[in-house]
Amino acid sequence: MNKKFKKYPSFGDSKRTHDYAGNVVPKNSEYVILMGKIDFIKAGIQIANSYLSKTEHKEMLNFLSRKLWQTMGELSLGKIGKKVSDPVSQEDIKQVEHWIDTFKVPDSFVEFTKKKAVYLNDARTRWRQIEPELISYGEKYPLRNEIYSFFNRAGDLLFLLACYYENEKD
Helix, strand or coil: CCCCCCCCCCHHHHHHHEEECCCCEECCCHHHHHHHHHHHHHHHHHHHHCCCCCCHHHHHHHHHHHHHHHHHHHHHHHHCCCCCCCCCHHHHHHHHHHHHHHHCCCCCCCCCCCCCHHHHHHHHHHHHHHHHHHHHHHHHCCHHHHHHHHHHHHHHHHHHHHHHHHHHHC
């Protein structure tokens, strides 16, 4: 029998929530804080994506967003399983590196002033903020090295995308 999802479940009023594995966790736990920060990154990616016009760039951000969902599921379960069927892999890292290689690296400091570039840079800075959090989390709970590498490369991709749109002719 399927339970109906309540629009306002009161369980959270007890300052607890459930992880994807069904465990009860405090809302101020490292896990919940990390999930919130990854969700914040995902929102930044979605905002930036809503302003992009090039299909291939939108697809890059959609890819990053999907991988964020898979990573959240993996962190929640503590392993690959359930609906975590497409976790971050070496192939994903290579794909991001391939995309990075298609962009020109700026010769000097870039100040982002154009809307698309600003939103992409915002997504990048959100992304960069999570890297030290992942390292701290990984010191207590096992994380696959692919997750660290993926987050590092994806931040580089977001920077180069922002540079691309900053230099785009209006």
